[in-house]
Structure formats: structure tokens, C-alpha cells
Amino acid sequence: MTQDIPPDAADRARALFGDFIERRWGEARPEFDARWGDHVFMDRFARGWRDMADSAGSFKRIGAPLARRSGDYTVVDVPLIAGRGEAIGKVAFDTAGKVAGLAIKYPRRHRLDPRPVRIFFLGNPEILGLGRTRI
Template sequence: MTEPPPLTALSSRLAEQAAALAQALGSPLASPAYLDLVRRARSVDELAEQVLRLCVQQSRDAGHTWQEIGDLLGVTRQAAFQRFGRPIDPRSGEPMDKTVRMADAAPRAIAIVEAVLDGRMDEARQSFNAQVLEAFTDKVRGDGLATVTGLVGAFEGFGEGEPFVRRIGDHTVVDIPLRYEAGDMKARVAFDTEEKVAGIVIVAPETP
């Protein structure tokens, strides 16, 4: 018997899981059953991500551009590529590894950003690599925060949404939403292969 194409098989499984979730939602629920809904919803989400990745790949194979795909997804072409692309490492000719291995990247990045914003630089610098330790002086910090204040006013706290963690080249990169009095920004922290901070900056939220 011929196996169905991967996209057909995954779409079928997604439809089945979504139907099962809808049926469970329509039934009377006892308290423990709510956790089952979370499990089912997570399964649907994971399958939907796989279907989306295959659809994007088929669109690319058909000749569509990252700009077209990004427009459909409401992101920039670079953001679409970073999420779905399969870049080839020019050093080896092999597909680049996009697996995030730093399980604690998000909480570590948040703690470092908090320390920088609060002025606890001795604490923050413990996580910096040698290059950032040399370059990120108190003057650089002050000038950078003054520039951001001039753009969007005083810092009010962390924004809504979870930090976005991904692998870019040899770095693990974390984007953290920030809320200011006149607009939103995001902090970006990059960790090197030694899990030290290789870069930290505050940028506009639409920055890819």
C-alpha cells in the first residue's frame, strides 16, 4: 500500500486531533479533565506547526519568495526565513543546526536585562563574554538607555507575551518584550556557544 504524502498524513492527523479536542470541549468537564484539554490542545498545536512548516517548504519549492510568505504570516521576510528556512553553513556546506540547547536561555536573559536596566552592572557582567565585558561600559549603557528614553519615554516594565528564543548561526538569541510610557520595545540578548552574553541591545519590536 502506498504511503500518503507527509503533508496529507499530517493534515489528517491534525483534523482528527482537532475534532477530538472540539468534542472534549463540548462535553461536561470535571476538574481533572481540564488538564486533558491542555494536553490535547498542545498536540493540536504541535501538529499545526508541522503542517505549517511543510506548507511553507512546498511554497518555497514552488518558487514563492520569503517576502510573500512573510506577508501572509504578518512578519518580515527575514523573520519568516529565521523560523522556517533551512540555511546552509558556508563553512561546511551542511544544513545549519537551529536546535536551541540552552534550556534556561529565557530566564537567564530576563535576569540579565533586569540587572542592566536596574544598574546592577557588576551582577550583569558576570554573564558577559570577554568582548562584551570590554565594550559594554557604564557610558555605553547610559548612552543607550538615554537614546531609548528619548524615543519612547520611561521604562514601565516587561511587556506582554513570552520571550522568543531561537538559534541563529552559532548563537542562542532571546527577544524579551519591554513596555515604555510611549511605546513598546524589546531587549535582545545573544548567547555564544559558551553560554556567555555575546550581545545585548534594546530595539524596536518589529526588528527581525
């Protein structure tokens, strides 16, 4: 049976990354399922986000999100445009609508772009469409 993409998934992902950009960690916490919503997790995520943001420069805008199904998950890709390049934020929502995984790929790869891609992720990378990523 094919499941539909929840109509609010793209907007929720965009709002989630908006909270991250503004460093409103407390506002983002309720979006995560119980195993991800504790203070230790949010502290770890905040450090990873700051590292990525420091290398990307100040954020200029959030692009149009694109949602798709991946097994039992809804995965949303969110373009993040910053002063020194572009990144892709990825959010996987489970069937209960909670965040089951999250990733940031920087820089966004373009054809023939020689720069190495850095990936920060939490959760199962295969859910997020990252394959068997090793960091």
C-alpha cells in the same frame, strides 16, 4: 547537527534586561564574554541604554521572552513595555553561555506604523537577526 536552545536562555535574557532597567550594570557584567565585560564597554552601553530609556519613558514591565537558534548562537527576543511604547531587546548567547551581542529596537514596529525605528546594538548585527544594520 542541530543544537538545542539552553533551557535557561529566556530567563537569563529577561533577568539581564531587568538589571538594565534597574541600572545594575555591575550585576550584568559577568554575563558578557571577556571582550564586552570591561568598564569602557559598560559605560558605552549605559549611555546607549539611558538614551533609549529617555525616549521610551519609564519601564512598566518585561514581556515573555522568545528564544531561537541562529547558527551557533541562541538569540532571545525580550519585549520591553514602557510608558511611551514598546521596544524589543535582543540578546545573543554564544556556545559558552556568554553574551555575544545585544540590541534594542525602539519603537517596536507594528503593521502600518510610520515611526522610524531606532536600533542600538553591540556586536554583530547579523547574529541578532538585524541584517546589515547601519547606524
